[in-house]
Amino acid sequence: MSGGWRRLRADDLPGVEAFLAEHIQSSIFTLVNLRDHGLDGTDARAVALWGCDGADGPAGVLAVTREGMLLPQIPVRNAALARALGGALAGRPLVGAIGDADQVRCLLLALGLDRAPTRIDADDPAFRLDLDALALPPGPEVALEPAGTGNSEVLARFRSAYHREVLGTPAADADAAARADVARFLTGDSYRLLHRGGRALGMTGINATWGDTVQVGGVYVRPEERGRGIARRAVGLHLAEVRAAGARRAILFASGDAAARAYRALGFEPAGTIAMVLFDGPQRVPE
Template sequence: MRRVVPGDLPAIEAFLRARTPRAMFPLSNLARYGLDGEHPYAPRFWAAWSGASVTDVLCLSTNGTVMPVLPSGDAGPALEVLRGREVCRVIGPAEECRPLIDGLGLTGRPVDLDQDEPHFAMDLADLRVPDGPGILHPLRQADRDVLLDWTAAYNAETLGQEPEAARREAMRDLDLRIETGSHRVLMAGDAPLAMTGFNATIPDCVQIGGVYTPPGLRGRGHARRAVALHLAEARRAGATRATLFASGPPAIRAYEAIGFQRIGTWTLFLMKTPVRVPARGSADG
């Protein structure tokens, strides 16, 4: 694998777009933050080539998040790229992430979350919007303290964060979501029912993330209605596809009910603290 330079980007983007549901984070981060930028989520890329054709891409964000797109199934070159580098997360298709996690010696390290979840996609022409109470509003129209509590609870329940860290991250996450307009809240009058959002977007595809319903309101279809209404909004803006990864039978049932179909398994490997992967030949590697 060699480091991607600006002149390579048309080929890299074409390769990633051919695999859009499995490459939404790299595509969205590239569009938002640019190649080799300073933002924590700005991507750096390495690619393997066969002649003029890209065969594999490894994305490593500035903050150490590894996002592989390795359809060849050969993890070896990506492992060599990552040796000696700092890693905090590995996110992507399970069949591409697990060999990296094992090969880098990260298995068994302290984590907030180490989970494989069903991965889904949908053509938005097939979207079904369920009936029910509530309409979508921007987050700024709901009570901030309620949304802060919901976001912290989501971070703890879904991402495995400790309460103090979950609250701290929630303050940052909520401000960013309000600023970017990435999330919505389903409200019946002044009462918030559920929250939904997009954690990655490109013009023709959105990726669902940050969906939350408080425990006392669960089991009433609020989350699926919120997600469906948000997807309908994205469809009106020009998106044609959507993707997500889901945790637990209730979420899976909700997403299948509005039109999602499973396409694979998604790994979320979120470490408690970043780890510098030993370089080949080092005393500890």
């Protein structure tokens, strides 16, 4: 126990999952990592969990992946509560934080990491869509193709560019990171390439699925093809596909005004703000 926080165990998970599912817009990564990689596991995305108990169940949950990503769900903004986590996290290498923007900013400030050097530090608008309301405006005559071994090289090139442009990954590391990602995409059948006349124009993906909710991400279009509605068309076609397979809701966060306009055109509505902070090298909570 540390200042109202305690390390969570396997028997806490039913209540934790129910709590996180109530805040799925900013908790889907925690839920999926927990399901796919386990509690206190050895995979880089396995999570350790700390919780703060309320009167009727969890009042806050902090997940930290084995690689060091902070994933907070602490709806009550309370710096003292967040500071109490410092002892539990002392000495643990941390690579960044993703979550509700207010919560991420409060947590990093409380941990003394708000001025840590970063390669990405962005607050992006979040959106959600009931897929029954999906609007597919007229657009370019294009087709989606499932990612597979036959087109993995193209997907890897797009993903490498995405790493450099969106995630701030150093050029020397982007290709290796992209290939590792693509191996995961192929296993999960989660990404699609967009084609026109036999030429790959871009990609779109489903980063996470929880129940009937999907999280859209990894959208990339060749620079020379941007501004023509291609990203909007790719996402719309992919969402129509997952809707036919049973998905009922889509969530995402948009990196930039052009992306936000594309998502609004598909029917997405504002749903808060997500912060993505990636440190420039591992950081540790100050003693």
